[in-house]
Amino acid sequence: MSLIAELKRRNVFRVAAAYGILSWLLLQVGDLLFDLMGLPEWALRIVLGILILGFPVAVIFAWVYELTPEGLRRESDIPAERSITAHTGRRLDYITIGMIVLGIAFLAVDRFVLEQKPSAMPEQAEQPAAAPADTAAPEAQASRADRSIAVLPFVNMSTDPENEFFADGLSEEILNRLAQVPQLRVIGRTSSFAFKGDGRDLPASFASS
Numbered sequence: 001m002s003l004i005a006e007l008k009r010r011n012v013f014r015v016a017a018a019y020g021i022l023s024w025l026l027l028q029v030g031d032l033l034f035d036l037m038g039l040p041e042w043a044l045r046i047v048l049g050i051l052i053l054g055f056p057v058a059v060i061f062a063w064v065y066e067l068t069p070e071g072l073r074r075e076s077d078i079p080a081e082r083s084i085t086a087h088t089g090r091r092l093d094y095i096t097i098g099m100i101v102l103g104i105a106f107l108a109v110d111r112f113v114l115e116q117k118p119s120a121m122p123e124q125a126e127q128p129a130a131a132p133a134d135t136a137a138p139e140a141q142a143s144r145a146d147r148s149i150a151v152l153p154f155v156n157m158s159t160d161p162e163n164e165f166f167a168d169g170l171s172e173e174i175l176n177r178l179a180q181v182p183q184l185r186v187i188g189r190t191s192s193f194a195f196k197g198d199g200r201d202l203p204a205s206f207a208s209s
Helices: 003-009 012-037 041-064 085-114 116-146 161-179 189-193 202-208
Strands: 065-068 071-074
Touching: 003 012, 012 041, 012 085, 041 065, 065 085, 161 189
Parallel strands: none
Antiparallel strands: 065 071
């Protein structure tokens, strides 16, 4: 019996094909799961290396051993009339076909379901975000224009004229603190201190300025 015929009889080719399809399916599933778990890219390369190293082991295992109803036995210990390699080969064919169907289904789900969801999400997220940005700016500007304030200089009511600088400093400190509030429009120091010691109608003066 030739070597090729013996490899076929011992299902070595079937085992190699099933191992290759199973390895491809594991890599596809691993690529998806590793990405979802945030694992680095070298983790998938390690899995690929393990599968490559396991290929010759699976081929040698298929050559040396045979699966029998009593379990795994060395092929050389089984008489030719009791060998069931043909039955085992049909089972391997069914398993290989099942893995091919599973791989096609996985590719279909990955192509038509998983890849379409991320592309639709940004479009849905951009529309709600644009509306508040357009309407918030005019409202903030109008609110700031309505909330204007002027800090008038304090009057030194003490008998000591040297306390004048203390009253001015207190007015400037309040003005500087209010100017840090973005919602307020604060009248400048020059305009406010122009009314120091002036008895004019201040609301009318600010409205006309």
